[in-house]
Amino acid sequence: MNSVFWTHFAKDIRIEWRSLDAIVSMLFFSGLVVVLFSIAFDPRGAFSQEIAGGVLSVATMFASVSALNQAWAREIRHQVMDAQRMTPSSGAQLYFAKVLVNFIFVTIVQIALAPIFFVMYNLHIAGQAWLLALVLPLGTWALVGNGVFFAALSIRSRNRELLLSLILFPIFIPALLGMVQATRSIFTGDGDPWVWIKMLTGYDIIFATVSYLLFDVVFHAE
Numbered sequence: 001m002n003s004v005f006w007t008h009f010a011k012d013i014r015i016e017w018r019s020l021d022a023i024v025s026m027l028f029f030s031g032l033v034v035v036l037f038s039i040a041f042d043p044r045g046a047f048s049q050e051i052a053g054g055v056l057s058v059a060t061m062f063a064s065v066s067a068l069n070q071a072w073a074r075e076i077r078h079q080v081m082d083a084q085r086m087t088p089s090s091g092a093q094l095y096f097a098k099v100l101v102n103f104i105f106v107t108i109v110q111i112a113l114a115p116i117f118f119v120m121y122n123l124h125i126a127g128q129a130w131l132l133a134l135v136l137p138l139g140t141w142a143l144v145g146n147g148v149f150f151a152a153l154s155i156r157s158r159n160r161e162l163l164l165s166l167i168l169f170p171i172f173i174p175a176l177l178g179m180v181q182a183t184r185s186i187f188t189g190d191g192d193p194w195v196w197i198k199m200l201t202g203y204d205i206i207f208a209t210v211s212y213l214l215f216d217v218v219f220h221a222e
Contacts, residue, residue, distance in 0.1 A: 008098070009097040009100060012098060012101040013104075015074065016101070021070065022070055023105055025066045025067070026063040026064065026105065026106065026109045027063075027109050029062060030063035030113055031113060031116060033055070033063065034055060034113065034120060037051075037059075038121060046188070049124075049126065049184075049187045050184060052117075052123055052183065052184070052187050053183030053186075054184070057179045060106060061143060061169070063106075064144065064147060065165060067102055067106070068102065068144065068148060069160065069161050071102060071148050071152075072148075072151050073155075075155075076155060091215050092212050092215050095152070095212070102144040102147070102148060103137075103140055103141060103144050106140050106144060107136075107140060110140070123187065126188055127186040127187065131186050132186055135196075135197060135200065136183075138178075138179075138197065138201060139175055139178070139179035139182075139200060141204050141208075142172065142203055143172060143175065146168055146171055146207055147164070148211075149214075149215060150164055151164050152215070152218050152219060154167065171207075174203055175203050175204075178196040178199045178200040179196075179200065182197055182200070
């Protein structure tokens, strides 16, 4: 990774640190989802262990869309994106910088949400808790990697927020399934979470490679 990557990365981190728009909106939305699900299902005992993985994954998915929609919105103001197209560097460096920035934002939200989540769902982890440190980053990378790519693809659309959801959610379903099943297995202690962890790893590798190869075409498209 060269200085171009780190320049884009530092710029987005500074902008978000000054405003905190993405993190605050994600925290509010994900917290709201967690509270609403706890009211709707009254999770207790074994039932809370069963649904906790799904609630966490869905809350992360919907909350992240608000940040992903902003990933490129700043770039089209004042023709910043047009200026970036004129630079000799690869657009893939900009892509991976934005993916890493959004990955960090979503991870911060997950860490902040964890105490509330565990208290409201009365959770205890029956399986290997350390595996969550693999499952959540893999699922988060799948979400933000695809999200940043498709946000760039839909940036010129008038209804880009709706278009991003329509494209991203179906593509993310296999990763969502893996994330839900792996976390459920870890919380309940039943089944083998490694099957789903391997699937998430393969998913991330495939889509990261495809995004890397195609991003320059998307980025320079008029």
